């Protein structure tokens with residue numbers, strides 16, 4: 101049987117990786133996995149708790165080992181954590197193991213989509229979420245672009261329509 105291919109979603113908090121990833125997996129009959137959820141499942145703690153106890157560095161180590169392991173699979177849609185691309189090892193891994201899709205999302209949409217949800221520790225600080233997201237985007241946008249095979253905008257269409265647009269751009 102031909103090798104089943106993988107789709108890896110990258111992009112900032114609020115881009116819709118988890119939401120669009122589910123639609124993609126349903127429509128393509130692939131397995132959906134989410135590195136944040138997998139870390140929560142394995143630790144039995146939510147992401148904020150992992151950050152509290154192990155610090156961001158501890159979380160990043162877990163993220164790298166989970167993504168390395170999940171990308172061994174075939175036939176998955178993987179929603180990656182928003183900061184995972186900062187690791188060169190993760191970027192290399194994603195490029196080697198599947199099609200990388202960057203969900204490009206303006207800051208105002210990221211703010212709107214994340215403001216009611218308190219589960220993102222990097223946004224639960226004194227610094228306004230908008231400023232944090234701008235600062236992160238300056239470091240990370242070039243990395244999302246570098247690793248991407250396909251770039252789609254997620255601000256003008258529903259998650260389902262964005263998933264269809266991604267499918268139309270895939271050659272499988």
Ligand SMILES: Nc1ncnc2c1ncn2[C@@H]1O[C@H](COP(=O)(O)OP(=O)(O)OP(=O)(O)O)[C@@H](O)[C@H]1O
Pocket residue numbers: 111112113114115116117118119120136179180181182213214220254255257258259260262
């Ligand atoms: N295309 C879209 N249009 C409108 N709302 C969307 C769209 N994509 C996602 N959303 C909404 O935005 C919120 C954040 O989406 P989601 O949790 O999928 O983002 P994420 O990229 O996985 O973020 P994180 O990196 O923090 O895990 C959710 O409430 C989701 O329903």
Ligand SMILES: O=C(O)C1=C[C@@H](O)[C@@H](O)[C@H](O)C1
Pocket residue numbers: 112113136147180181182183184219220221222
């Ligand atoms: O952008 C980030 O660094 C993060 C994004 C989320 O997916 C989680 O991985 C966590 O909240 C950190």
Ligand SMILES: [Mg+2]
Pocket residue numbers: 117118119134136179
């Ligand atoms: Mg997510």
